[in-house]
Amino acid sequence: MTMTGAAEPSRLAVLGAGHVGPVIARLAIRAGYPVAIATSGDPEAIALITELLIPGAQPRWASDAVADADVVVLAIPLHRFPDIDPGLLSGKLVVDAMNYWPATEGVLKTFEDAGSSEIVARRLAGSTVVKALNHIGYHELEDRARPAGAPDRRASGVAGDDPAAVGTISGLVDQIGYDPVRLESLRAGRALQPGGPVFGAVLTVPEFEQAMPADARSLA
Amino acid sequence: MTYTFGLDTFGDRNGDADGKPLSHAQTIRNVVEEGVFAEHAGVDFFGIGEHHTEYFPMPAGDVVLAAIAARTERIHLGSAVTVLSSDDPVRVFQRYSTLNAISSGRAEVILGRGSSIESFPLFGYDLADYEELFEEKATLFAELLQGGPVSWQGKTRAPLLNQDVVPHTESGPFPAWIGVGGNPQSVVRAARLGFSLALAIIGGPPARFAAYSELFQRALEKFGRPPLPVLVHSPGHVAATDAQAKAEFWPRWQDIITVMAPERGFAVPTEDSFDRETGPHGALYVGSPETVAQKIATNLRALRATRFDLKYGMPGLTHDQLMTNIELYGHQVIPRVRELLS
Numbered sequence: 068m069t070m071t072g073a074a075e076p077s078r079l080a081v082l083g084a085g086h087v088g089p090v091i092a093r094l095a096i097r098a099g100y101p102v103a104i105a106t107s108g109d110p111e112a113i114a115l116i117t118e119l120l121i122p123g124a125q126p127r128w129a130s131d132a133v134a135d136a137d138v139v140v141l142a143i144p145l146h147r148f149p150d151i152d153p154g155l156l157s158g159k160l161v162v163d164a165m166n167y168w169p170a171t172e173g174v175l176k177t178f179e180d181a182g183s184s185e186i187v188a189r190r191l192a193g194s195t196v197v198k199a200l201n202h203i204g205y206h207e208l209e210d211r212a213r214p215a216g217a218p219d220r221r222a223s224g225v226a227g228d229d230p231a232a233v234g235t236i237s238g239l240v241d242q243i244g245y246d247p248v249r250l251e252s253l254r255a256g257r258a259l260q261p262g263g264p265v266f267g268a269v270l271t272v273p274e275f276e277q278a279m280p281a282d283a284r285s286l287a
Numbered sequence: 288m289t290y291t292f293g294l295d296t297f298g299d300r301n302g303d304a305d306g307k308p309l310s311h312a313q314t315i316r317n318v319v320e321e322g323v324f325a326e327h328a329g330v331d332f333f334g335i336g337e338h339h340t341e342y343f344p345m346p347a348g349d350v351v352l353a354a355i356a357a358r359t360e361r362i363h364l365g366s367a368v369t370v371l372s373s374d375d376p377v378r379v380f381q382r383y384s385t386l387n388a389i390s391s392g393r394a395e396v397i398l399g400r401g402s403s404i405e406s407f408p409l410f411g412y413d414l415a416d417y418e419e420l421f422e423e424k425a426t427l428f429a430e431l432l433q434g435g436p437v438s439w440q441g442k443t444r445a446p447l448l449n450q451d452v453v454p455h456t457e458s459g460p461f462p463a464w465i466g467v468g469g470n471p472q473s474v475v476r477a478a479r480l481g482f483s484l485a486l487a488i489i490g491g492p493p494a495r496f497a498a499y500s501e502l503f504q505r506a507l508e509k510f511g512r513p514p515l516p517v518l519v520h521s522p523g524h525v526a527a528t529d530a531q532a533k534a535e536f537w538p539r540w541q542d543i544i545t546v547m548a549p550e551r552g553f554a555v556p557t558e559d560s561f562d563r564e565t566g567p568h569g570a571l572y573v574g575s576p577e578t579v580a581q582k583i584a585t586n587l588r589a590l591r592a593t594r595f596d597l598k599y600g601m602p603g604l605t606h607d608q609l610m611t612n613i614e615l616y617g618h619q620v621i622p623r624v625r626e627l628l629s
Contacts, residue, residue: 085470106472115509116471119502146415170551171404173414206469206491210568260552267553269560 076100077239080132081124082151083142084113087164087205089120091140094212094243096123103132107143107150130155138239140200141165145183146175148190157193160232162239164200168261182257184226197227197236198256202266203245211269212244222248222275224265226256246272250279290587290628292621293332293596294325294613295367295520298345302539302603309606311344315351317606321613322355326362328617334367334397334596339405342543342602346406349382356390365395367520367596368466368485371428372420373406375444377452380431384454387461397485397520398425399466419443422476425465429480432460464518467499474499478506483515486590489522492568493586500590518594519586523572524601525579525615526608532573535608537561539601572597576619583620584627595624 081092081104092102102124106113110126117126125132133139133155140162141148148165167175167183178186188196202224203211213220223245227233237247250256258264264278298318301309309317322333333355335348345351352364364386369379379396387394400417407414423441430437431452440446464485465477477484484503486496500517507515526532540561548555564571572579583595599612 084472086468089471112475113472115505116475116502119505120471120498168552173404173407175415204490206495209495210492262549262552265554267548 077137077235078135079103079138079140080105080127080129080136081140081142082106082129082132083140083144084116085142085144087200087208088140088142089116090205090208091142091164091200091243092121092124094209095239096121098239098242098244100239100242101125103127103136105129105132107147133159138162138236139194141187144172145178146172148187149177153191153193156191159194160235161187161191161194161196162200162236163187163196163198166201166261166266170261182254183260184253184256188228188253195227195229195232196253197225197229197232198250198253198259199223199225199236199240199247202259202263203269204267207269214244215241220244220246220271221269222246222272224248224250224256224259224275226250226253226259228252248272248275248279288593288628290625291331291594292616292624293334293363293367293518293594294321294330294616295334295336295596295598296321296345296600297336297338297343297598298348298351299600299602299604300342300344301606301609304605304607306603308603314344317609318345318351319354319358320606321609322352322362322364323358324610325613325617326359328613329621330362330613330617332363332365332395332594332596334365334395336367336401336598337370337406338401338403339409340403342546343403349386352386352394353389356386356393359390361393363393363395363462364390365462366397367598368397368399368401368487370401370403370406371398371424372400372417373410373412374424376424376428376431377444377447380428380452381454383461384456387456388454392456392458392461395462395464397464397466398428398482399468399485399487401466401487416443425476425480425482428463429482432463434459466520469499471499471502474503475506478503478512478515479510481510481512481515484517485520485596486517486592487520488570488586490564490570493519493521493570494568494589497589497591500592504591516594517590517592518596519590519592520596520598521570521572522598522601523574523579524599524604524608525572525574525576525597525612525620527575527611527615529574529578532575532578533561533565535604536573536601539603543602576615576623579616580620580623580627584624587624587628 167178184198240247465482524536
């Protein structure tokens, strides 16, 4: 699968080299995006991981990766999110692929009072935050990806308050192998969280739409 | 190439023939019988995973392993896994070096987190500290394994100064693995600290872990260590036919997932997803001896792994069904996998 059209493909910075980050990075590389991957530390520490698991990606310092990126994907454990300097991501389009999942990560008081991406967006006030790529398990995300038009292609939710940003990330989701289902706000994106109707499920668009609560239906 | 084959249990609470749950105590006595029977069936390793729940009442697997050790002579016995982050590495070493003494050198340990987190609140740990807890404690455990006085200082337990920790082993370190579920940085850590690698593959296509196995060997080289083995741990159930294995396992799987789904906040899997996972590219080894053997051989080869541990059982299965599983695994699956790989 390659990008079409004359425009340069968007450059991605994936923050996080744990369970999720490498999977998203691989899918993006396969779709033709230039991808940098970073952790909180020295890129040398993930050089071998990148070479073997994410061939084609560039391990970089987080600040360098973000500075050159059009889209930044947050794929770090949510309890580490408060360590991120919001200034680093200022002006960037940020995909929040993280989850607040007390059953596996424990209770985080900061994330108790609203949807996790709403709280992320509140802290990243200078960025545009879109919630995506969080609800299909990292162990299945790659295996279930399909090219556009495949009969067994599945849906992936994209939620945000900025329609243009949701459009851009929907394009990314489409390119990496899923039918994007747009949700009109980060608040509506609560339906994509742990405990929500589609978390951990891999559904077709009609199944996905049907599982959504009425107030979180797609606008499309 | 020498391959070894194990069975793991979480002390899955047994049901009776009518589906009524047996007591925790009877389930534990049954695990002892299963471990002893595993040796008779020709299984190389019997592992017990630490859990603290109503349906996995197995917080002190080392005690159960000691009972099995007293009644067996050949089978290796170990944890699968020990939740090291919420335990004391000195105590874990002492318990398993004691097991090693009782069994005349048959103890092993797999350190990790498992998929359950109950031990953290139970013992007063914060899951947000998981990374630091595991890093420090695994580092200390690696030193304890070498034997001899240990000096250690960190944030997660009291310091040790030239401390002799007993009982000493008779012939050096016993086998120790780190269990990894899909985080490549954990693979690199296992290599850095000199542990063998246990890949817990409980969902999705196993073949994607081939890159992890290569990452492990390359990381060992980078850290100047000799090659170390890789094992694969996956759930399953063996019965006479594919249809019977699925018919026994699916309702119990559905029950447990239905209980866990709201607790864990994920969607309840469908029969379609069960069929994917039990198919040739899924992570569940449910079927006849031939079906399961073919799948094990394929994945050991693909992952360049030399040991396979089948996590047998599921809450609600009967002791008789588990004994049949063990018998078929030992007498038919293992010889068939060896034949396929030779």
